Amino acid sequence: MQTKLTAVELIKRFQRLFTDLNHKQIAERLVKLVMAKPAVSRAALIIERDRRLFVESIARLNAQKQPEIDTVATALNKLRGFPHNQIERVFAEGQPIALDSSAIVRLGHDITPKGTRSAYLYPIFEHDKPIAAFYLESQDDLPALERSVQELDTVWAFSGLLARQIIEMWRHDEQSERHRLAEQALWASETYLHAILHHSPALISVKDLNGNVVLASEHYKQLQNVDEQGFVGKNVFDVYPKEVAQALWDIDLATQDKQQTFETELELMHKDGSLHTYLMVKFPLRNPNNDVFGVCTICTDISERKLAENALREQQSRLNYMAFHDSLTALPNRSLFYDRIYHGLARAQRSNSKLALMLLDIDRFKNINDSLGHDSGDLLLKAIAMRLNEGVRDMDTVARLGGDEFVVVLEGVHDMEDVVFIANKLLVTLARPLEIAGHEITTTVSIGVSVYPDDGTDTDELLKNADIAMYKAKEAGKNNCQFYAKGMSATAVNYLLLENDLRRAVEQEQLILHYQPQIDLKTGELMGVEALVRWQHPERGLVSPAHFIPLAEETGLIAPIGEWVLRQACYQQKRWLDSGKKVGRMAVNLSPRQFRQRNFPEKVESILRETGLPAEYLELEITESCAMEHAGETINQLKQLNQMGLYLAIDDFGTGYSSLAYLKRFPIQKLKIDSSFIHDIQSDPNDAAIAKSIIGLAHNMQLSVVAEGVEKPAQSDWLCDEGCDQGQGFLFSKPLTARQFEARFVGKHFAFDGNVVKLNALA
Numbered sequence: 001m002q003t004k005l006t007a008v009e010l011i012k013r014f015q016r017l018f019t020d021l022n023h024k025q026i027a028e029r030l031v032k033l034v035m036a037k038p039a040v041s042r043a044a045l046i047i048e049r050d051r052r053l054f055v056e057s058i059a060r061l062n063a064q065k066q067p068e069i070d071t072v073a074t075a076l077n078k079l080r081g082f083p084h085n086q087i088e089r090v091f092a093e094g095q096p097i098a099l100d101s102s103a104i105v106r107l108g109h110d111i112t113p114k115g116t117r118s119a120y121l122y123p124i125f126e127h128d129k130p131i132a133a134f135y136l137e138s139q140d141d142l143p144a145l146e147r148s149v150q151e152l153d154t155v156w157a158f159s160g161l162l163a164r165q166i167i168e169m170w171r172h173d174e175q176s177e178r179h180r181l182a183e184q185a186l187w188a189s190e191t192y193l194h195a196i197l198h199h200s201p202a203l204i205s206v207k208d209l210n211g212n213v214v215l216a217s218e219h220y221k222q223l224q225n226v227d228e229q230g231f232v233g234k235n236v237f238d239v240y241p242k243e244v245a246q247a248l249w250d251i252d253l254a255t256q257d258k259q260q261t262f263e264t265e266l267e268l269m270h271k272d273g274s275l276h277t278y279l280m281v282k283f284p285l286r287n288p289n290n291d292v293f294g295v296c297t298i299c300t301d302i303s304e305r306k307l308a309e310n311a312l313r314e315q316q317s318r319l320n321y322m323a324f325h326d327s328l329t330a331l332p333n334r335s336l337f338y339d340r341i342y343h344g345l346a347r348a349q350r351s352n353s354k355l356a357l358m359l360l361d362i363d364r365f366k367n368i369n370d371s372l373g374h375d376s377g378d379l380l381l382k383a384i385a386m387r388l389n390e391g392v393r394d395m396d397t398v399a400r401l402g403g404d405e406f407v408v409v410l411e412g413v414h415d416m417e418d419v420v421f422i423a424n425k426l427l428v429t430l431a432r433p434l435e436i437a438g439h440e441i442t443t444t445v446s447i448g449v450s451v452y453p454d455d456g457t458d459t460d461e462l463l464k465n466a467d468i469a470m471y472k473a474k475e476a477g478k479n480n481c482q483f484y485a486k487g488m489s490a491t492a493v494n495y496l497l498l499e500n501d502l503r504r505a506v507e508q509e510q511l512i513l514h515y516q517p518q519i520d521l522k523t524g525e526l527m528g529v530e531a532l533v534r535w536q537h538p539e540r541g542l543v544s545p546a547h548f549i550p551l552a553e554e555t556g557l558i559a560p561i562g563e564w565v566l567r568q569a570c571y572q573q574k575r576w577l578d579s580g581k582k583v584g585r586m587a588v589n590l591s592p593r594q595f596r597q598r599n600f601p602e603k604v605e606s607i608l609r610e611t612g613l614p615a616e617y618l619e620l621e622i623t624e625s626c627a628m629e630h631a632g633e634t635i636n637q638l639k640q641l642n643q644m645g646l647y648l649a650i651d652d653f654g655t656g657y658s659s660l661a662y663l664k665r666f667p668i669q670k671l672k673i674d675s676s677f678i679h680d681i682q683s684d685p686n687d688a689a690i691a692k693s694i695i696g697l698a699h700n701m702q703l704s705v706v707a708e709g710v711e712k713p714a715q716s717d718w719l720c721d722e723g724c725d726q727g728q729g730f731l732f733s734k735p736l737t738a739r740q741f742e743a744r745f746v747g748k749h750f751a752f753d754g755n756v757v758k759l760n761a762l763a
């Protein structure tokens with residue numbers, strides 16, 4: 001049986017119940033007291049803290065009908081399963097709210113637990129203002145719940161105080177947390193600052209408005225004049241040289257006054273004597289009232305970046321230099337020459353003056369290069385570049401266009417005598433002996449001059465005309481200077497210009513072979529084919545061998561060209577043999593220099609091996625004059641070639657002076673009557689007599705005989721009647737490309753030009 005307690009006993013009991021509890025435990029105990037009433041199935045304590053409603057604690061009956069308490073201390077709006085609007089209403093109106101079963105149904109089934117039939121909201125006041133509320137649910141009807149509410153009047157009475165206690169405790173907790181966080185933040189920022197000031201490689205400092213350093217990074221100690229105490233407490237004037245300090249202080253003042261950030265670079269000396277470049281940033285520091293109270297300086301060491309930038313700049317200017325200068329002589333190259341002359345021409349036009357362009361080419365440079373080697377050739381070019389530079393004024397341009405070709409541009413020319421004088425001076429200067437790699441070398445140059453505006457108004461025209469004049473100088477015996485004159489023919493010049501291009505012709509695959517058939521005059525059968533080289537020049541078109549073979553011979557280029565022809569002809573012959581085409585022998589022309597190469601027979605042998613062509617399918621032709629020039633040597637070379645199984649022919653026979661004594665000793669198989677005797681063979685009795693003699697001579701020596709340059713059927717008939725074995729000429733076919741040649745084959749047989757078919761028909 002329950003005994004009624006007095007008010008004092010009740011207070012004491014409550015005090016005992018709530019002594020030494022924290023706010024969570026107080027809230028738990030309060031809802032537990034409410035749950036003690038059997039009609040209450042769920043209870044919650046809601047408290048207003050800082051104008052927000054928090055559900056502090058919730059109690060509900062579990063399956064065993066035991067109260068279970070959950071301290072949530074969560075904002076109401078974050079929790080589901082509560083009649084939010086009703087709870088807010090209690091706090092707003094300060095009146096209890098009773099919800100019967102129909103009101104519960106209206107709340108909806110997701111608000112209250114299943115089976116709830118009534119609910120009650122009870123406000124708790126402090127000074128007439130609700131500061132808390134209890135929310136009660138019951139599985140009984142409202143009257144039963146209301147009875148329990150009445151029985152809980154003591155709880156309601158004490159709840160005002162306890163709710164206040166909970167609020168204060170929360171506030172205290174929150175404040176403690178805020179303090180803790182603030183302390184933690186302070187500690188963190190102090191730690192960071194300490195770490196930054198001690199370990200940052202930057203110079204970081206803060207100065208007050210008088211320029212006294214109040215905070216500084218350790219890195220300052222690296223600076224000259226900063227002792228082990230560091231920068232703190234000092235002033236820029238204590239540390240830096242006077243002018244530097246003044247400049248820094250001026251920036252500090254400007255930063256304070258203008259209240260803006262300043263950025264500049266400065267160089268500071270370290271204790272180890274090294275000079276470092278720093279990027280310095282200064283900015284004002286403001287207090288919460290936005291007043292400037294100091295200046296912060298951050299200096300970053302950018303020495304390495306500067307070094308890299310400088311290196312890059314140097315590299316760029318080196319590259320720039322290289323792009324416009326010749327690496328060997330350091331003279332301006334072709335590009336810079338074009339740029340200089342472009343501006344020079346503009347100046348000449350403005351000042352109405354003349355400009356002279358001198359093109360210089362070293363005479364016989366190739367011989368020097370070939371005999372002394374490329375290193376000596378390079379030394380020579382350098383020496384010439386120096387002498388050229390010394391021989392002209394500073395304002396004049398000396399450039400190397402490539403190879404052994406130099407150019408001098410003389411500006412402000414008013415008198416042509418001056419140009420003549422300089423040209424002669426250069427000829428004399430350059431002709432002085434030079435010591436190159438222990439050899440005394442005397443070299444000369446040929447100079448061609450063109451003058452603006454008389455010989456051209458643009459660079460290319462002036463260059464072209466200076467070129468023509470320069471080659472005229474070469475023609476005139478080298479070591480002299482020629483001025484361009486309007487009528488100068490470019491034909492001879494062209495011939496010389498070819499030389500440079502010819503050097504590249506083999507490697508750039510500009511050479512091709514054409515093939516001209518040789519036929520049996522009696523049967524019309526294809527007996528052989530002569531390989532004739534052509535040069536497919538990129539600008540000049542097809543260049544005749546009559547034009548470039550003598551040049552190749554003169555310059556020594558005949559060796560690689562001749563070897564290329566021989567190899568290609570052998571490869572072609574092998575292909576035709578393999579494809580079953582009856583071509584006869586492949587005749588290849590040899591130039592004197594090529595034939596005289598000591599190891600020529602070995603070269604032929606190696607090419608035959610490489611191409612797989614049997615020797616008997618190859619015929620070599622040397623001219624009569626070549627054969628007779630060093631007849632003794634010729635016999636030896638021919639013997640070796642003959643022993644290899646090759647067929648040998650004397651070309652252009654009748655044009656040289658043959659010694660019959662030698663001729664009979666040459667191990668040859670064929671004579672070729674030169675075309676000059678064939679041309680007028682019917683009308684010129686001398687030509688006819690010579691041709692007859694050659695045919696007779698050949699047959700007497702057991703040699704076969706071929707007539708070159710057969711153009712007319714009558715010539716062919718005459719030759720046939722006189723017993724000439726073979727003919728070669730346009731009558732039968734012009735020289736053809738390999739493809740054209742193959743196209744003439746009908747099965748395994750070669751078909752000649754139309755008019756020759758008739759001739760064949762006679763056979």
Ligand SMILES: Nc1nc2c(ncn2[C@@H]2O[C@H](COP(=O)(O)O[C@H]3[C@@H](O)[C@H](n4cnc5c(=O)[nH]c(N)nc54)O[C@@H]3COP(=O)(O)O)[C@@H](O)[C@H]2O)c(=O)[nH]1
Nearest residue numbers: 532533544545546549565589590591709710711728729730
């Ligand atoms: N060392 C080398 N010399 C070579 C090589 N290839 C050619 N040559 C020599 O160059 C000279 C000119 O040759 P090309 O212009 O090829 O002239 C040849 C024929 O096209 C020409 N020909 C042939 N038939 C006729 C004709 O009926 N009429 C006519 N006007 N010309 C004709 O004759 C040249 C052949 O001459 P040849 O060698 O004497 O049989 C010339 O001296 C070539 O030898 C080479 O690879 N190496």
